[in-house]
Amino acid sequence: MKENRRDFIKKLTIGGIGVxxxxxxxxxxxxxxxxxxSKRDRKARRRSKNQTFNMCGYRAPKLDKxxxxxxxxxxRGYSNLRQMTFLEGVEIVAICDIVQDRIDEIQxxxxxxxxxxxxxxxxxxxxxxxxxxxxxxxxxxxVPRGPLHARISVYAMQCGKHVAVExxxxxxxxxxxxxxxxxxxxxxxxxIMENCCYDFFELLTLNMVRQGFFGELIHADAGYIHHQELxxxxxxxxxxxxxxxxxxxxxxxxxxxxxPVCQAMNINRGDRFTYMSSISSNDFMLGKKIAELAQSDDxxxxxxxxxxxxxxxxxxxxxxxxxxxxxxxxxxxPRSYSRIHMLSGTKAACMKYxxxxxxxxxxxxxxxxxxxxLSDTYMPEIVKKIGDMAKQVGGHGGMDFLMTWxxxxxxRNGLPMDMDVYDAAAWSVIIPLSKWSVAxxxxxxxxxxxxxxxxxxxxxxxxxxxxxxxxxxRNL
Ligand SMILES: NC(=O)c1ccc[n+]([C@@H]2O[C@H](COP(=O)([O-])OP(=O)(O)OC[C@H]3O[C@@H](n4cnc5c(N)ncnc54)[C@H](O)[C@@H]3O)[C@@H](O)[C@H]2O)c1
Numbered sequence: 405m406k407e408n409r410r411d412f413i414k415k416l417t418i419g420g421i422g423v424x425x426x427x428x429x430x431x432x433x434x435x436x437x438x439x440x441x442s443k444r445d446r447k448a449r450r451r452s453k454n455q456t457f458n459m460c461g462y463r464a465p466k467l468d469k470x471x472x473x474x475x476x477x478x479x480r481g482y483s484n485l486r487q488m489t490f491l492e493g494v495e496i497v498a499i500c501d502i503v504q505d506r507i508d509e510i511q512x513x514x515x516x517x518x519x520x521x522x523x524x525x526x527x528x529x530x531x532x533x534x535x536x537x538x539x540x541x542x543x544x545x546x547v548p549r550g551p552l553h554a555r556i557s558v559y560a561m562q563c564g565k566h567v568a569v570e571x572x573x574x575x576x577x578x579x580x581x582x583x584x585x586x587x588x589x590x591x592x593x594x595x596i597m598e599n600c601c602y603d604f605f606e607l608l609t610l611n612m613v614r615q616g617f618f619g620e621l622i623h624a625d626a627g628y629i630h631h632q633e634l635x636x637x638x639x640x641x642x643x644x645x646x647x648x649x650x651x652x653x654x655x656x657x658x659x660x661x662x663x664p665v666c667q668a669m670n671i672n673r674g675d676r677f678t679y680m681s682s683i684s685s686n687d688f689m690l691g692k693k694i695a696e697l698a699q700s701d702d703x704x705x706x707x708x709x710x711x712x713x714x715x716x717x718x719x720x721x722x723x724x725x726x727x728x729x730x731x732x733x734x735x736x737x738p739r740s741y742s743r744i745h746m747l748s749g750t751k752a753a754c755m756k757y758x759x760x761x762x763x764x765x766x767x768x769x770x771x772x773x774x775x776x777x778l779s780d781t782y783m784p785e786i787v788k789k790i791g792d793m794a795k796q797v798g799g800h801g802g803m804d805f806l807m808t809w810x811x812x813x814x815x816r817n818g819l820p821m822d823m824d825v826y827d828a829a830a831w832s833v834i835i836p837l838s839k840w841s842v843a844x845x846x847x848x849x850x851x852x853x854x855x856x857x858x859x860x861x862x863x864x865x866x867x868x869x870x871x872x873x874x875x876x877x878r879n880l
Contacts, residue, residue, distance in 0.1 A: 499522045567595065624745075661732070719733075813874065
């Protein structure tokens with residue numbers, strides 16, 4: 405049956421992610437950027453000498469069955485765990501949260517899926533016991549972003565577990581190095597769960613880049629533009645997203661837009677980030693909204709500080725090969741959802757958002773039929789193979805399932821991670837570096853090479869995903 409344009413575009417653009425950001429000029433909060441910078445310089449110098457072991461391309465011993473412990477089973481943790489209930493070769497051993505209801509909800513899910521109950525761990529430090537659990541191979545982390553992401557990841561690897569950590573993986577430069585060094589010394593994978601890398605149009609265009617359709621890539625635009633009611637009381641336990649926007653100024657959530665363009669540009673695998681600058685607008689909305697709410701609801705009084713992240717942050721990044729990336733972050737403006745995903749090469753360009761996704765080889769976008777033909781020609785095998793199943797399982801339209809399936813399949817077949825610890829560090833480090841640049845009149849700042857030179861010889865991600873593929877599906 406011939407698809408109409410809407411169906412076709414829907415098929416290509418299945419994403420639509422959820423998360424979240426921050427009047428007045430930028431609050432300096434409690435930190436002095438020049439001191440922070442020199443501390444960072446010292447640490448970076450100390451740490452930049454030699455790679456202990458190269459985790460890019462590393463094949464860990466195969467695991468016939470992957471036994472998983474989930475830490476943080478709120479909205480995202482629930483969804484990540486649910487994906488795994490559809491996979492053969494996975495055992496959900498433990499779940500951990502600070503809220504009993506969340507644990508109960510997961511046990512109900514497991515029971516509905518006819519799977520055994522998981523060992524439950526309750527309490528803010530209970531994650532340590534999950535990391536120490538002798539019968540767990542993989543620790544999956546979905547606690548609110550902040551220092552816990554790196555702390556739990558590092559401890560889990562030290563306890564001999566592979567790690568799948570929600571985005572972003574770190575919030576300071578030091579944490580990024582710690583993650584890298586721990587993964588290298590323990591030889592445990594630390595995969596950043598950047599599901600947008602598995603969205604269909606992103607996979608299609610990645611393959612087109614690999615096949616030479618775009619010629620040489622010159623520039624990319626990426627972003628996370630997602631209107632979110634951060635002040636909504638029912639949104640997050642302890643209002644963690646609102647508090648994050650109250651504390652920091654910069655790009656607080658870079659990886660959804662950045663991950664896919666980094667894979668297209670072979671960042672850490674042929675090219676690398678060298679330096680960046682970042683600029684933020686004032687906050688014109690969040691502070692006013694909170695002040696308005698605080699007049700009638702005491703709950704908001706402590707948030708009525710008029711000190712919120714600027715509504716729009718724009719960062720620009722330059723790479724070693726002389727290419728550039730523009731990256732935006734805005735979670736407050738009433739705009740339609742966008743990760744932009746614009747790739748500009750010497751022969752062609754594409755732009756996913758605003759939808760519909762488009763491709764050009766000259767000054768006009770190609771007609772739909774041409775894009776459809778290109779999609780048939782270039783869509784990677786993984787989408788042809790499990791794309792329909794992924795849509796059936798769901799999770800941001802299917803990309804979450806593709807990611808989870810691939811994570812488990814790689815571990816079971818001893819394959820390298822599609823997104824390794826260097827990607828986790830480089831994609832997430834935009835957060836602290838953007839904060840520094842914004843606080844310093846958009847001065848540029850060096851981006852560490854977390855691969856310590858290995859990027860020159862690391863092999864690009866195999867977008868054909870030809871290896872493995874043995875993991876089957878149940879409970880559909
Ligand atoms: N990849 C994506 O598409 C995507 C989407 C949403 C969120 N995220 C990321 O996922 C993470 C979680 O976001 P969310 O929306 O699920 O938030 P959430 O608030 O719904 O869930 C966080 C869970 O962690 C629990 N928690 C807090 N402290 C804990 C501790 N010390 N030990 C154990 N559990 C603890 C909370 O009780 C809650 O259940 C964030 O890092 C966010 O950036 C990613």
